[in-house]
Amino acid sequence: MGAHIPSTGKAQVRALLGLLNTAAEEAIAEYDKKGLDVPFIDNGYAHPMDGRLPSLNFKHAIRTLEGACGQICATLAQPSHTMVNYSMSAFVPASINAAIKAGIAERLSKHPNGLHVNDLAKETSIHPQKLGTLMRLLVTNHCFREVSSNVFANNRLSLTMLPNNANKVCDILELKSGEMHRKATMWLYEALTDPDFGPTYNATRSPLMYALGKEGYSGTLYEYLNTQPGVVESFANAMAGYRSATGHLNLLNVFPWGTLPPNTSVCDLGSGNGNISIEISKHFPQLKITLQDLPETIREAQKFWQTEYSEAVNEGRVTFTPLDFFKESPVPGQDIYYLSQIFHNWGDEHSLALLRNIRRVMIPGSRMLIDDYLAVHLDPASIEKQHASMSRAPRPLSPGFGHGQIRTYTQDFCMLIMCNARERSLEDFVELCAAADLKFVRVWDLAETCLTEFIAV
Ligand SMILES: C[S@@+](CC[C@H](N)C(=O)[O-])C[C@H]1O[C@@H](n2cnc3c(N)ncnc32)[C@H](O)[C@@H]1O
Structure with a gap:
């Protein structure tokens, strides 16, 4: 801290670009250290680094990289552009959740060169065009790829949705994108301003419990989890x-x-x-x-x-x-x-x-x-x-x-x-x-x- 802060907006963005550049090179150097090339975003198979513990240097580099990217975009783009994007970002977890429930990544793992959305639709009983809509939202987030028109295949990110993925992240993706979290945000404002729920940090008065209360449930998160089969x-x-x-x-x-x-x-x-x-x-x-x-x-x-x-x-x-x-x-x-x-x-x-x-x-x-x-x-x-x-x-x-x-x-x-x-x-x-x-x-x-x-x- 205390470092010189550029005094014009243009100079700040250029300084951020410098940080971004250095951080990206530091991340690349971590691949070099392991004697590995950087993966292509659309590889249909996991890279050896994907399942390894990221070093602290790597984490530091990614933190600056993500911070600088986000700040450059939020600085240069119109605020309305950025805010409208944020307000629609909840569609991404909804699509992740539907893709996990429909087993899309597992189905595509049998088709390394891709599967037509009509075939995926038959297997999942989801309308092909609707399925295409959610797949393309994920593709724009670098999860899955559209290899040719309406033909989808896995990539490194979508492979994390496989239940047997080396990083075991499928359960956390499902939990964070799932029903319980969606319920917890649904009545957020109402819970925050409710005279019984709002002023307290009592564990039975969370926004989740506000939503579950409408279904007749009361208690804490862990009491609730222990009543749900298989959830523990x-x-x-x-x-x-x-x-x-x-x-x-x-x-x-x-x-x-x-x-x-x-x-x-x-x-x-x-x-x-x-x-x-x-x-x-x-x-x-x-x-x-x-x-x-x-x-x-x-x-x-x-x-x-x-x-x-x-x-x-x-x-x-x-x-x-x-x-x-x-x-x-x-x-x-x-x-x-x-x-x-x-x-x-x-x-x-x-x-x-x-x-x-x-x-x-x-x-x-x-x-x-x-x-x-x-x-x-x-x-x-x-x-x-x-x-x-x-x-x-x-x-x-x-x-x-x-x-x-x-x-x-x-x-x-x-x-x-x-x-x-x-x-x-x-x-x-x-x-x-x-x-x-x-x-x-x-x-x-x-x-x-x-x-x-x-x-x-
Ligand atoms: C967020 S999890 C963390 C689990 C683990 N420490 C980890 O980091 O992966 C919180 C843990 O606290 C446990 N827990 C909640 N209430 C508890 C209680 N009253 N007595 C003992 N454990 C409790 C839960 O069962 C759960 O395993």
Whole structure:
């Protein structure tokens, strides 16, 4: 920060073009490092990099690239042009969802050279012209390709819709583009301004619950999920898919797991199926891991580990202990309490209750790792003041990286509509944890989410 900011609009756009150019070259260099060419957008097969963990350098480059592209377009185009585009962007997830439900990518995978829309229509019972409409919307977003008039084929992006895709993203695509999220946005304004729902962060008063209330349902998101057949498993898979999209497993390289002594105990609290701790366990077998979540999820986690990594189960390197983390404390005396994407599901009251339950069983030397987005305020002064280990956007890029960091804010919005909760800033966490006698130690920036360490006071 503090760098020279060009004083004319034209100079700013040219400076952004410079950033864009450098960032694109940095991303290309990451392909070079692996001895790989950059893929063609319309390749009908996955590129070796598509299924790999993106390095932090790669993530940094893509963040600046996306930020600069979005800012250049929003600067040069007329505002009406950009805003009308935004207002219609919800059609894209609707098309993704329909394409997944109709199994388009799976059907096309049997036809590498493409399949005519009439044949796709017969297989899916969707009118051919209507199917063409949604396919072309996706093609303009670089998902699928139209190889000749009305003949469609897969490309690298559409391959992510395959249920067996290496990145396991199909479940998260379905979840984010699906009925539950659409319902949650349908009555957003009404829920925000409703005298019962609007003023509170109570978990039963989310916009989703406002919509479900019209169908006679009340409760929290997780109570709701646990009533839906098959959803607990697909939700856990969706979490794994989200991780692969965010390059979350960089935490394996950033946090010093390897220096922890044998039998260091790690409690993965609110573990889901343990899709993160399974990787921690594979890379650092000296750790003893306990997974804790609601009973139904822990049952799924046991099946998942038995299939994916039975050695750890058989060697007693992982144990599974169900709990309701609001009603009871986690296993006592652990060296590390690790919580990934937990606090953003809950308002301050629930989060504080959970923190106190953890604090109660911490011993001297225990630490708590919060793995969540840190949503900073986006004004230049707030960004200037943020913790020194967090990255700053090169000017004249918008202080928060604009589109390059959009997932922090789409997730913030998602937590609002689904859980009546939010992503927090570092200052929010420090304040909340202080109320539970926990002291901030440091933060590791994973170029999207952050790992934040606290110890008992
Ligand atoms: C967003 S998911 C995160 C899962 C996992 N940590 C990850 O990052 O993939 C939140 C998890 O919190 C669990 N959870 C929700 N309420 C809970 C409760 N009262 N007690 C224990 N776990 C709970 C859910 O079952 C779910 O697995």
